[in-house]
Amino acid sequence: MRGVLAPLAVFAVLFGVLPAGLSAAGSGYLFRLADVTLIFCILSLSMQLITGVAGLLTLGHAAFYGIGAYTAAILSTRLGFDAGLTIPASGLVSALFGVLIALPTMRLVSIYFAVATLGLGEMIYVTLLNWVSFTRGPLGIGDIPPLRPFGFDLSSPLGTYLLIAALAALALLVVHRVAHSYYGNTLRALREDDQCADAMGLPVVRLKIETFAIATFLAGIAGALWAHTTGYVNPADFRFAESILILAMVVVGGLGSIPGAIVGAALLILLPEALRAIGRVRILAVGLIMFLCILFLPKGLFGEVTALDLVRRQFGAAWRGSPTDRPLGWR
């Protein structure tokens, strides 16, 4: 990503080639596919920051995506806010929850943190599902207005695409600058050995909370975009399986790699669509491709760390604790 060529190429594809091609095809379906891909790019980029760069295995990322989506849905349907306000508000509310959840959990090591995020993610899902008076529960919230930020009507397929593309580009810039800087080096140090990073003068807990805040902010924005472009949100869209899908994007693309997050998101959104022709077994085929990816490309497509290495360290650390509390010997 050094130099000006790569940003120019990203810019040209995102705002030139893609919208021109999509407009020429004139297909609402293709526009929608591009929108969804870009929304998931934002999600995978944000999770890349937490898991790939800072090394925190989170299993509840979809919950922050859901908080963003519901914030946008409720603000726009009940209070009549337009997307110019709901999008930043979704990011902020999601980041607020991110920090609240990070404060107690960031002191947990590795696998315990993963389990805590899994539990909290499910709690948020169950809340969305059961707080019927506020979220309408399993019925979901419908009639969410399309994107009309500050009165500009971007509800056309092209307008919607361009706004999503602009926000995805912004998310890319944010994650790129955070990850590819000395600040990013400190996050990578946390991933490699956070105790040692502590000894080198890094405020470990604060760095983790900051990372979590930035990433959940971006996930919240992705949620708002989903709500406004789908027009309908339902708790089932933000379940554990969705977190795993985002994690799979990050792992297949390569832990720690920004192009990896983008390619992973594109692959896992577009592949099932491209395989529609083979009917019901397509999900199996996607699973198989993911499996082969991990088997033959242990670092994913572009990764800095092997996924197995991260998982091994996450689990290995669970046994690192002191065995002094249990009686000696085994029965």
Next chain:
Amino acid sequence: MALLEIDRVTRRFGGLVAVDDVSGAIAEGELVGLIGPNGAGKTTLFNVICGFTPPSSGEVRFAGEPITGLRPWRICRRGIGRTFQNLRLFPNMTVFDNVSVGAVGRLGIGPFESLLRTRAARDRAADVSARTWQALERTGLAPYAHLLAADLPYGRRKYLEIARALATGPRLLVLDEPAAGLNETETAELARFIRTLHAEGLTILLVEHDMSLVMGICQRVMVLASGRKIADAPPSVVQQDPLVLEAYLGTEEVA
């Protein structure tokens, strides 16, 4: 005035007293060794100094200020740089990036300045680069800067640990068994290097299991045995100390 003062530090783990009422001081510019047989409490005392283990009682002061109970990163920023006995590098990062972490640890950094690339952020990044290169040059690692730490030859990894600690800009450098796993030639090279650092004005505490390195270069040696300090004197004196000999060789017991 002493740079580091250890004041009646005790650390218990359950019923085990790992460090028992140890006091000592290191003056600015000294090169002091801390030795003792296995299980003497060296590592525990080390961890108390660096903030990894709070003491059960007693106080540690650095440059006159108490640092007891501070988090390791705060102690590092006060000016105590450390290395790890069993090499804790950041394996998936380059040698340069490893060392840069130490430099950032000293200077501090926030996400928003990196995000906005403010003038201050760019100045700080330049400062971090300069410190990193300086530490790499000092340890002779500059030619390896682009390698992943995991690909560095074993002997060089020790120097990477030291370079990273130097980049934190320490007033006191604490080395935890730097000679472990090195052969005689490598140990001699390391001894020369530690002497050079000391000659450049750095205060150094060398924690070692092996007597030879410490006796060769240190001005003063503290000896721990079973958690207690049993000697604190120049190497020539310590070598003759019957208590020290007993701790290392064992008492003559009736078979």
